[in-house]
Structures are given as structure tokens and as C-alpha cells.
Amino acid sequence: MTAPLLEIDDLAISYKVGDHDQRVVHGVSFRVDRGEVVALVGESGSGKTTTAQAVLGLLAGNGRIEQGAIRLNGIDIAHWPQKRFDTIRGAVVALIPQDPGSSLNPVRTIGAQVAEVLQIHGRGDRRAIRTRTLDLLTRVGLLPAEMRADQYPHELSGGMKQRVLIAIAVALNPDLIVADEPTSALDVTVQRVILDLIDELRRENGTAVLLVTHDLGVAADRANRLVVLQGGRIQEQGAVKDVLAAPQSAYTRRLLSDAPSLTKVRPARRAPGSGEDFAIVVERLTHDFPVGGTAKRFRAVDDVSFKVCRGTTHAIVGESGSGKTTTIRGVVGFLKPTAGRIRIDGEDMTTLKGEALRRFRRNIQLVYQNPFGSLDPRQTISQIVEEPLLNFAPPPKAERAKKVADMLHRVGLPETFLGRHPRALSGGQRQRVAIARALVLDPRVLVLDEAVSALDVTVQAQILALLDELQKALGLTYLFVSHDLAVVQQISDTVSVMYKGRQVDGGPVDTVFARPNSDYTRELIDAIPGRKAPMLALSTASVRG
Amino acid sequence: MIRYLIGRVGQALLVLMVTFSAAFLLLQALPGDAIMIKFMSPDMALSADQIAEIRSAYGADLPIWERYFRTLANFLTGNFGYSIQAGVPVSQQLQVNLPPTLQLASLGFLTAIILTITIAALSNVVGMGWLRAAIQSMPSLFISVPVFWLGIMLIQVFSFQLGLVSVISPGPVERLILPVLTLAIPISAPMSQILMRNIDEVLAQPFVAVAKAKGASHTWVLWRHVVRNAVLPMLTIAGVLFGELLAGAVVTEAVYGLNGLGGLTNQAVGNHDTAVLQAIVVISALAFVSINLVVDLLYPVLDPRLGTKLSMTA
Ligand SMILES: Nc1ncnc2c1ncn2[C@@H]1O[C@H](COP(=O)(O)OP(=O)(O)O)[C@@H](O)[C@H]1O
Ligand SMILES: [Mg+2]
Numbered sequence: 001m002t003a004p005l006l007e008i009d010d011l012a013i014s015y016k017v018g019d020h021d022q023r024v025v026h027g028v029s030f031r032v033d034r035g036e037v038v039a040l041v042g043e044s045g046s047g048k049t050t051t052a053q054a055v056l057g058l059l060a061g062n063g064r065i066e067q068g069a070i071r072l073n074g075i076d077i078a079h080w081p082q083k084r085f086d087t088i089r090g091a092v093v094a095l096i097p098q099d100p101g102s103s104l105n106p107v108r109t110i111g112a113q114v115a116e117v118l119q120i121h122g123r124g125d126r127r128a129i130r131t132r133t134l135d136l137l138t139r140v141g142l143l144p145a146e147m148r149a150d151q152y153p154h155e156l157s158g159g160m161k162q163r164v165l166i167a168i169a170v171a172l173n174p175d176l177i178v179a180d181e182p183t184s185a186l187d188v189t190v191q192r193v194i195l196d197l198i199d200e201l202r203r204e205n206g207t208a209v210l211l212v213t214h215d216l217g218v219a220a221d222r223a224n225r226l227v228v229l230q231g232g233r234i235q236e237q238g239a240v241k242d243v244l245a246a247p248q249s250a251y252t253r254r255l256l257s258d259a260p261s262l263t264k265v266r267p268a269r270r271a272p273g274s275g276e277d278f279a280i281v282v283e284r285l286t287h288d289f290p291v292g293g294t295a296k297r298f299r300a301v302d303d304v305s306f307k308v309c310r311g312t313t314h315a316i317v318g319e320s321g322s323g324k325t326t327t328i329r330g331v332v333g334f335l336k337p338t339a340g341r342i343r344i345d346g347e348d349m350t351t352l353k354g355e356a357l358r359r360f361r362r363n364i365q366l367v368y369q370n371p372f373g374s375l376d377p378r379q380t381i382s383q384i385v386e387e388p389l390l391n392f393a394p395p396p397k398a399e400r401a402k403k404v405a406d407m408l409h410r411v412g413l414p415e416t417f418l419g420r421h422p423r424a425l426s427g428g429q430r431q432r433v434a435i436a437r438a439l440v441l442d443p444r445v446l447v448l449d450e451a452v453s454a455l456d457v458t459v460q461a462q463i464l465a466l467l468d469e470l471q472k473a474l475g476l477t478y479l480f481v482s483h484d485l486a487v488v489q490q491i492s493d494t495v496s497v498m499y500k501g502r503q504v505d506g507g508p509v510d511t512v513f514a515r516p517n518s519d520y521t522r523e524l525i526d527a528i529p530g531r532k533a534p535m536l537a538l539s540t541a542s543v544r545g
Numbered sequence: 546m547i548r549y550l551i552g553r554v555g556q557a558l559l560v561l562m563v564t565f566s567a568a569f570l571l572l573q574a575l576p577g578d579a580i581m582i583k584f585m586s587p588d589m590a591l592s593a594d595q596i597a598e599i600r601s602a603y604g605a606d607l608p609i610w611e612r613y614f615r616t617l618a619n620f621l622t623g624n625f626g627y628s629i630q631a632g633v634p635v636s637q638q639l640q641v642n643l644p645p646t647l648q649l650a651s652l653g654f655l656t657a658i659i660l661t662i663t664i665a666a667l668s669n670v671v672g673m674g675w676l677r678a679a680i681q682s683m684p685s686l687f688i689s690v691p692v693f694w695l696g697i698m699l700i701q702v703f704s705f706q707l708g709l710v711s712v713i714s715p716g717p718v719e720r721l722i723l724p725v726l727t728l729a730i731p732i733s734a735p736m737s738q739i740l741m742r743n744i745d746e747v748l749a750q751p752f753v754a755v756a757k758a759k760g761a762s763h764t765w766v767l768w769r770h771v772v773r774n775a776v777l778p779m780l781t782i783a784g785v786l787f788g789e790l791l792a793g794a795v796v797t798e799a800v801y802g803l804n805g806l807g808g809l810t811n812q813a814v815g816n817h818d819t820a821v822l823q824a825i826v827v828i829s830a831l832a833f834v835s836i837n838l839v840v841d842l843l844y845p846v847l848d849p850r851l852g853t854k855l856s857m858t859a
Contacts, residue, residue: 083762086760086761087760088760089758090759090760091760097751097754097758102750102751103755104755105756105770106752106849106850107773107848107849116761116769117760120759120761120765152849152850154849165755
């Protein structure tokens with residue numbers, strides 16, 4: 001019997017923080033066989049990257065392997081010096097990094113950066129290396145290769161940069177590729193193309209892949225086996241279909257039920273608004289932006305119309321740059337559209353001006369994507385939530401304090417948080433604060449701009465549940481902007497799909513998903529990770545139990 | 546690109562113009578003037594009438610705005626006026642004093658660069674960690690070492706104690722060694738700190754991890770990925786460094802008793818010789834502005850990211 005390609009045995013890793021060692025990987029054991037894809041899954045901070053870096057000998061300077069072995073082709077490399085690693089990195093084990101944006105040297109051409117891996121390992125003279133470089137660029141779909149080779153990273157999109165990094169990783173036909181969240185920084189449609197490319201190339205060459213991801217859907221689609229990590233410990237591992245069918249650990253069950261793409265579409269949550277009670281009506285909305293001082297104009301939103309019944313959720317979906325943000329800025333009255341009408345509760349936002357507009361705006365509140373950037377770090381939570389009240393004929397202090405405490409309670413935060421600062425809160429808690437701040441003025445419409453995109457699936461599921469609860473209790477209408485169709489499918493009643501400023505699909509979510517009108521929507525739906533996974537009897541109730 | 550160029554040159558001219566005007570006004574506002582200092586002294590024994598005559602000969606009795614425009618017109622044609630104390634054209638004084646200062650400054654600059662690179666290179670070699678720790682822990686110390694104190698220490702050690710460099714009758718090269726070191730050391734200390742910090746920042750970039758994952762050795766990574774990315778941002782402080790260099794050169798000349806802009810400035814300040822001071826300020830500003838202009842124009846050539854941005858806006 002030959003040894004497995006990679007065998008990690010009781011691995012423990014710690015980081016030196018200040019002057020004590022903090023252990024973040026505790027006795028992890030798993031293996032990767034030749035040609036196999038093993039997914040390392042877990043929420044952020046669970047030690048996935050640390051484990052992956054150890055395999056490449058690329059632990060941060062303060063990291064140390066405290067115990068255990070990392071056997072590659074039967075040889076323990078855990079304590080190899082860097083010099084020795086240089087001989088196998090690139091040739092036997094390769095890396096596809098997480099963030100293509102910063103993973104290429106900005107001042108060297110991509111051709112030079114692909115050629116480099118061949119030069120380091122002395123694969124041929126200049127001419128041979130150039131030919132091979134162009135072949136590789138062609139193989140990963142960067143065409144025409146001669147032109148691409150002379151471009152600099154900033155001239156390429158994120159997806160194209162990731163192709164370059166894939167070309168580098170496969171250049172020497174390694175036995176194992178470590179891919180650390182290779183698509184987390186990319187749009188969903190690009191994400192699928194990139195994962196397909198990795199799949200194709202590894203099949204061609206029989207390369208094994210250690211796929212690090214926080215997205216169970218991605219893992220389910222692409223891997224043979226799953227290793228579930230939490231807090232630096234393995235919760236469970238096994239063949240993908242076994243783990244999905246009968247998760248053994250409570251943590252895996254929770255991950256499964258939280259992953260929007262793996263949960264069944266909920267049945268229509270409520271009867272769509274009785275007849276004509278629309279909270280938001282957008283009619284033929286069009287908006288042009290001037291282009292760099294010239295007379296030319298760029299049409300960011302082109303003839304978009306939709307209606308949202310009171311108490312329901314309407315989603316706007318599309319990749320970045322498709323006009324989602326411009327549309328919602330019109331809805332909240334931050335910009336005057338070039339043409340079209342926006343009516344909120346019958347009031348025409350496009351004709352309101354000055355003080356009337358300012359007063360009307362309190363009915364429509366915004367929650368942003370980034371829970372880190374949108375809260376002032378110097379204010380306390382109580383000040384942050386109170387602030388909107390001060391802008392509109394503030395009630396007396398005691399009343400305000402009560403209102404703030406109520407809101408905090410509503411969004412599920414304990415009163416002890418009132419005096420804290422945002423930095424002492426987790427991402428999910430900050431997003432709860434942002435929601436409390438938005439709700440303190442008793443708005444009728446809440447606009448959520450990628451409000452859960454930056455959160456872990458588990459936290460994401462909690463926030464989505466909170467939003468659902470608030471909607472039922474307060475009769476709120478949501479306009480929900482997202483690039484994640486799986487989330488949209490889970491929480492919204494109606495949807496507009498935008499592509500390059502136009503609405504290419506629209507209507508009830510179930511209809512749009514079952515019978516998409518446009519190729520773009522079809523592509524988006526196919527790109528939802530987890531769709532290939534066997535949908536086994538995973539009723540949410542039994543999973544949560 | 547052309548528009549960018551014209552814009553930058555225009556900006557540079559504006560800065561020069563503002564500097565000229567501010568210097569003119571400040572120098573005029575100083576109490577006392579050179580004519581008084583030179584001609585009122587008792588051994589001259591001139592009458593009030595005679596002094597008034599001299600004043601009008603120098604144009605000192607004209608209203609301030611007229612003097613301003615005259616001086617400006619003269620500067621534009623390369624005429625810097627007369628030094629009252631020395632009684633010769635300022636341009637003649639500059640011809641004598643500028644070259645030695647330029648020589649000192651450029652040699653100092655070159656030495657500073659060599660020192661900086663050596664320090665940064667050594668501190669990134671394994672086993673030289675102590676050097677990096679030492680340099681990084683001495684920031685405020687070295688930067689605040691007064692140049693004259695350093696100069697005196699260098700003379701003490703190298704000339705008097707070690708007897709390596711003669712100060713009494715040095716050869717043409719020998720006489721420059723200590724001044725150049727005096728000038729270079731205080732500048733190379735902050736420079737190597739910045740360079741080392743840049744190197745550390747670049748080393749933490751994901752693209753360095755990617756390069757290592759290709760199998761690149763530490764030296765390979767340093768040379769092919771780190772150096773250019775770490776040095777580029779240093780160009781932006783070239784202008785500031787030049788300022789320090791000039792100030793350092795003036796003091797260094799005083800310590801070693803060398804001829805140059807330093808001596809000229811000292812004399813001119815003592816005598817309120819405004820024409821000389823005005824010329825020195827404007828020439829320094831011209832050098833400062835030119836260096837920044839060259840850096841700005843060179844940067845897009847060296848950094849591909851800026852190159853395309855510029856050609857796109859043009
Ligand atoms: N260089 C470092 N120094 C100290 N702690 C670190 C370092 N890198 C990661 N950690 C900590 O180790 C834990 C695991 O991190 P990581 O492996 O990046 O997790 P994941 O990739 O699953 O998000 C986290 O608690 C993180 O804060
Ligand atoms: Mg990670």
C-alpha cells in the first residue's frame with residue numbers, strides 16, 4: 001500500500017501573541033489522496049488558513065507547529081527549513097490564494113509572473129519558458145495570450161487575475177494544489193467559472209486539491225470529502241454525500257441549515273399583499289451619470305420598474321456595477337433620477353424638495369453592507385442608536401433613552417451593550433446595532449444594501465431570521481439588495497434582476513427562479529453553489545432540533 | 546499626458562512665484578537694511594545727503610511695489626542684483642559659492658543612498674537581525690543629532706584619535722571625506738528606517754506569499770519582488786530630503802570652514818544683504834521645485850499603475 005499524498009496527523013499550531021503562545025489548531029488529522037478534492041470547511045477564524053499555510057511551509061513569522069506531522073508522499077515536512085521547502089513549492093505543492101487583487105506583484109507583467117515559476121525551477125531556456133507561458137495563459141482562457149502576457153495586474157479584472165494565479169499554480173503539474181478561498185473575493189457568476197476551471201485542470205492532470213472554503217455550498221459541489229473545522233478542532237469528516245445526508249456533529253448540522261444554498265426554498269411566506277397596497281412603486285426609473293467632464297453620459301439605470309406590496313420583501317440582484325446602488329439611492333431620495341417616478345406610500349420622491357424631503361426620508365432607512373465602516377468607532381452603542389432621533393424634533397431625554405433600550409432589545413442585544421464601543425462587538429452584533437439605528441425612527445421601509453454579505457453563514461442566518469421577525473412584528477417593507485441569489489431566494493417575495501443597468505427579469509421569486517426570462521438570470525441561478533449537491537431530506541425543523 | 550505635463554509645470558511655476566513674493570515681502574519687513582549697516586558706520590563719515598544719494602542709486606527709496614516689480618523683472622532675465630556689502634553682482638558670488646555646495650550635497654546624497662541600501666540589505670540578511678533592531682530603535686536619536694556635534698565627533702575620532710584623515714592640510718579628496726559623512730549619516734538614518742518599514746510592508750503582501758509558493762528563495766523574493774515596490778514610494782520624499790540636505794550642507798560648511806552657500810548665507814544674514822538672500826531663497830526653491838517635478842514626471846514611468854491612469858485621462 002502506498003502512502004496517501006498528504007497526511008496530516010495530530011497537528012497543533014500556535015501563534016505567539018505578545019509573550020504567550022495561543023494555540024489555534026488543536027490536534028487536527030486528515031488526509032488527501034491522489035487526485036482527490038478535500039474541502040476544509042468552517043467559519044472564519046476556525047483555523048483553515050493556518051492549516052493550509054502549514055502544508056506549504058508558509059506560516060506567519062509568529063506561527064509555530066507545536067506537535068504532529070505533515071506527511072507529503074510519506075515524508076514528514078512539518079519541521080523542514082524554508083530552504084528545503086523551496087524545492088517542493090511550485091513543483092509538488094502549489095497555492096491558489098484568496099485575494100487575487102493583492103496576490104500579483106503590481107509592478108511586473110503577468111507574463112513575467114507566470115514565467116517566474118518556470119525560471120525558479122529551471123524549466124528550459126528563455127524561448128521555451130516564453131512558449132510555455134503563452135500556452136498556460138491560453139489554457140486558462142486569457143486571450144490573446146501575447147497581449148495578456150504584457151499586461152500589468154491592474155489592467156485585469158479580479159476573475160482574470162485569479163486565472164493568472166491558477167496558471168501559476170498548475171504550471172509545473174504539482175501533485176497537490178492548496179486553494180485558500182479561491183473565489184470568496186469574486187462575483188458569483190465569475191466564482192463558478194473559476195471553480196469550473198480549477199476542476200477541469202485538476203482532472204486533466206490528476207492533481208489533488210485541498211479546497212479551503214467557508215461556503216458549504218461550494219464544498220458540497222466540488223469536493224469528494226469534507227473536513228469540518230470549528231475553533232481549530234475537527235468536528236467531523238467524511239465523504240460529501242455522507243456528511244450532507246447524515247451530519248454527525250451539531251455544528252455541521254447548524255452549518256447545513258444556515259447555508260442558504262443548501263436549505264430548501266421556503267414555501268411562500270405570506271399571501272402577497274391584498275391587491276393594490278404598494279409601499280414602493282418605481283416607474284421607468286432612468287439615471288445618467290456624466291462621464292469625466294465630457295458631454296458623454298453613462299446610463300447607470302435604464303428604464304427600471306417594479307412595485308413592492310406593503311409588508312413584503314423585494315430583492316434587487318445583480319453583479320457589482322449593474323445599477324443596484326444607483327436604484328436604491330433614488331429610492332431613499334439621495335439622488336434625483338434623470339427620468340421616471342419613485343413613489344413611497346403614494347408620495348412622489350422625485351418631486352419632494354428641501355425640508356419636506358428631509359422629513360419624508362425618516363420613513364425610509366438604510367442599512368449598509370459593512371458593519372465595520374458604518375458605525376463611528378468613537379461613539380457608544382447608545383449614542384449611535386440615539387443619533388437619528390436627534391435629527392428630527394427630538395423627544396425628551398428619558399423617552400429617548402427608553403426608545404434606545406427598547407430597540408436594542410428588539411434586535412436581540414443585551415442592555416449591557418449600551419455603553420460599549422463598536423470595536424468591542426462582532427460583525428453580526430454590529431449589524432444588529434445598524435439595524436436598531438435604522439429602526440429607531442419607526443420607518444416604514446428598510447433598504448438593506450448587501451446587509452448580510454460580509455457575514456459568516458451562521459451569523460448571516462441569524463440576521464436574516466431577525467429581519468424576518470421584525471418584518472412580521474412591525475409590518476416593515478424591505479428592499480433587499482444582494483449579489484447572492486441563494487440569500488434572495490430564501491428571504492424575498494419578489495425580485496428584480498439587473499444587468500448593466502437594465503432589469504432583465506422581475507416578478508415573484510418562485511416564478512423567476514422556475515422560469516427565468518433571460519440568459520443572465522439562468523446563469524446566475526446555475527452559479528448558486530450547492531445546487532449540484534444531493535438535496536437530501538434536510539427539513540429545517542429536524543435539523544434545528 | 547500633455548495636459549498633465551502642462552498642469553504640473555504650471556503648478557511648479559506658481560510655487561516659485563509665491564516663494565519669490567513671500568521672500569521679498571519678508572526680507573523687506575526686516576528691520577534695518579544693508580545700506581544703513583554699510584554706509585552709516587562712523588568710519589565712512591558720510592553726510593545724510595550722501596546717504597540719500599546712495600539709497601536712490603540702489604533704488605532703495607522707491608515705493609515697495611515698484612521695487613518688487615523691478616526685482617521680479619530682473620530675476621526673470623537672470624539678473625539677481627548687487628550685493629551691497631561686497632559691491633559685486635550677486636550672480637558672481639553665486640558662481641563662486643554654488644559649485645562647492647552642490648558638490649558637497651550631491652556627494653552627501655550619494656553616500657546617504659549607499660549607506661541606506663547597505664543598512665537595509667544587511668538587516669534583511671539572516672543573522673543581521675541585531676542591526677535592524679538597532680537602527681529601528683534609534684530613530685529620534687540619529688535624526689536629532691545636531692550636524693555640528695556629529696561633525697566635531699567625526700573630526701575627534703578620525704582625525705585626532707585615529708589619525709586617518711588629516712584636517713590640517715588635507716588633499717582635495719581627503720578634505721571632503723568627513724564633511725560628506727557628516728552630511729550623509731543624519732539623512733541615511735531616517736531613509737533606512739523608511740526603507741526597512743517599506744520592505745516589511747511589502748514582505749507582508751499576499752503576492753510575496755505567492756512568490757514563495759512558487760518556490761522562490763528569500764533572496765530571489767527580495768530582489769525580484771520587494772526592492773522595486775519598497776523603493777518606489779521613497780521617491781515621493783526626495784523633495785523633503787533635498788531640503789534637509791541643503792540645510793545640512795549649510796551647517797556642515799560652517800563646521801569644517803568650507804566655502805559655499807553656507808558661508809554666503811551667514812554673511813548675508815549678518816549684513817541684511819537682502820539681494821543675496823533673495824537670490825539664495827529663489828535658487829533653493831527652484832531646485833526644490835525641479836526635483837519634485839522630475840519625481841512626479843518620472844513616477845508614472847516607473848510605476849505601471851500610474852502610467853495607464855495618466856494616458857487614460859489625457
Ligand atoms: N499571524 C497571526 N498571529 C496571531 N493570530 C493569528 C495569526 N493568523 C491567524 N491568527 C488567528 O488564528 C485563528 C485562525 O485563523 P485562520 O487560520 O486565519 O482561520 P480561517 O482561515 O479559518 O479564517 C484566528 O483566531 C486568528 O485570529
Ligand atoms: Mg482564511
